[in-house]
Amino acid sequence: MDSGGISRTFFSTHDFDDWRDSIGVIFDVDRPEGAPEEFSAEVEAFQLGDMILANSRLGAQRYVRSPSQVRRDGLDHFLLNLYRTGGGRARTDEGDFQGGAGQISVLDLSRELVSDEPQSDLLALFLPRALMEEQLPDLGALHGQAPQGPYAVLLAEYLDLLGRRLPTLLEGDGGALARATLDILTACIKPSLAHVEAARPGLELVLLRRARRFIDAHLGSEKLTADTICNALGVSRRTLYRLFDKEGGVQHYIQGRRLESIRSRLADPKETRRISEIAADFGFLRSDHFARAFRHQFGQSPRDSRAPDRQKQVPAPVRISHAPDTGSPGFDDWIRTLHA
CATH class of the missing domain: 2.60.120.10 (Jelly Rolls)
Structure with missing residues (x-):
C-alpha cells in the first residue's frame, strides 16, 4: 500500500x-x-x-x-x-x-x-x-x-x-x-x-457446477487458467482448489476434459485433420506428452481411437478474440488502475 x-x-x-x-x-x-x-x-x-x-x-x-x-x-x-x-x-x-x-x-x-x-x-x-x-x-x-x-x-x-x-x-x-x-x-x-x-456445502455444489460449465465452454482457450476461473466465479484460489479436491485438482480436471473432447473429435468420421492439430487446439503442443496423457486416461493410443471411415471434410477452426479496453481520465481511471 x-x-x-x-x-x-x-x-x-x-x-x-x-x-x-x-x-x-x-x-x-x-x-x-x-x-x-x-x-x-x-x-x-x-x-x-x-x-x-x-x-x-x-x-x-x-x-x-x-x-x-x-x-x-x-x-x-x-x-x-x-x-x-x-x-x-x-x-x-x-x-x-x-x-x-x-x-x-x-x-x-x-x-x-x-x-x-x-x-x-x-x-x-x-x-x-x-x-x-x-x-x-x-x-x-x-x-x-x-x-x-x-x-x-x-x-x-x-x-x-x-x-x-x-x-x-x-x-x-x-x-x-x-x-x-x-x-x-x-x-x-x-x-x-x-x-x-452453515450453507457452505450447498453453495459449493452450485459453484462446482458453474466451474465445470465454464471449463467446458473454454476448453480450447489458452487463457483457461485457475485465475480466469476464479474471476468468472468470483471465488478465491483457495476456494477453487477446495472445489476440485476430489477431482485430483483443477488442472487435472481440465486436462481430463480436454482429453475427452479430443477423443470425441477423433471418433467423428467427419474430422480429418491430423491428430497433432486436434491436440494443439486443446493446448497439447508436445505430441509425446499428449500421447502419454491420452493412453494413461483411456488405455489406448490416440491413433487407435480414430474413426476408421472418416470423411475428408475439414471444418474451419474457431478463434476467439477480445476487444481491448479503452480508458478515460478521472474517477474511472482510478478504478482501472486498481484493476491493473
Whole structure:
C-alpha cells in the first residue's frame, strides 16, 4: 500500500450521458421507468492505499453488471455501499436484495448484478479481491447481501465517519488509514460470514457446477487458467482448489476434459485433420506428452481411437478474440488502475 498522502478526485455533472461514460468502467447504467427528467451525479473520491472510497450523491438509475461485461472487463473488486439516504434493490444470481438507509451491501464485481436505485446519498468503498483474499477469503459469499448484527452497525458508523472526515485529512498517512480500515472491515464482517458457513456445502455444489460449465465452454482457450476461473466465479484460489479436491485438482480436471473432447473429435468420421492439430487446439503442443496423457486416461493410443471411415471434410477452426479496453481520465481511471 502507498504510505503517502491521500489523493482526491472530483466529478460532477447534470448530463446523464456524461455520467454513463464515467461509470461505464464499472456498470452499464440506464434511467429507470418513471425517473425524474432532472439528473445529477456528484462523486468525491479518495485513494487510500489500494482502496478507493467515494462520497456520492446520485440521481435515480439502474446499474447492470451483465455476463458479457463481466467477461469483457475482468474487474475483480468488491464494492461495499453504505446508503446514507435512498437504497437499492439488487438482483443477483443468489437472489434479490433490498437495501436501505444505514445499511451496508456487499457486491462482487466479478459476478452478475442488476440494481434499481432511487436518488441516493451513499458512500462506496472499492476493494481489490487480492487485498481481501487472505483476511476474508469467503467475502464473495455475501454478494448482493448485507452483513448483519451489531458489528455491521459498527462498520457502517465507521465508514460513514471516515467518508465525512477524509476531506479534512488530505495530508494524513493514507497507508496507515487504509490498514486500519482493512482491520476494521475484517473484524466486523467475519461474524456475518460465520453464518454463511452453515450453507457452505450447498453453495459449493452450485459453484462446482458453474466451474465445470465454464471449463467446458473454454476448453480450447489458452487463457483457461485457475485465475480466469476464479474471476468468472468470483471465488478465491483457495476456494477453487477446495472445489476440485476430489477431482485430483483443477488442472487435472481440465486436462481430463480436454482429453475427452479430443477423443470425441477423433471418433467423428467427419474430422480429418491430423491428430497433432486436434491436440494443439486443446493446448497439447508436445505430441509425446499428449500421447502419454491420452493412453494413461483411456488405455489406448490416440491413433487407435480414430474413426476408421472418416470423411475428408475439414471444418474451419474457431478463434476467439477480445476487444481491448479503452480508458478515460478521472474517477474511472482510478478504478482501472486498481484493476491493473
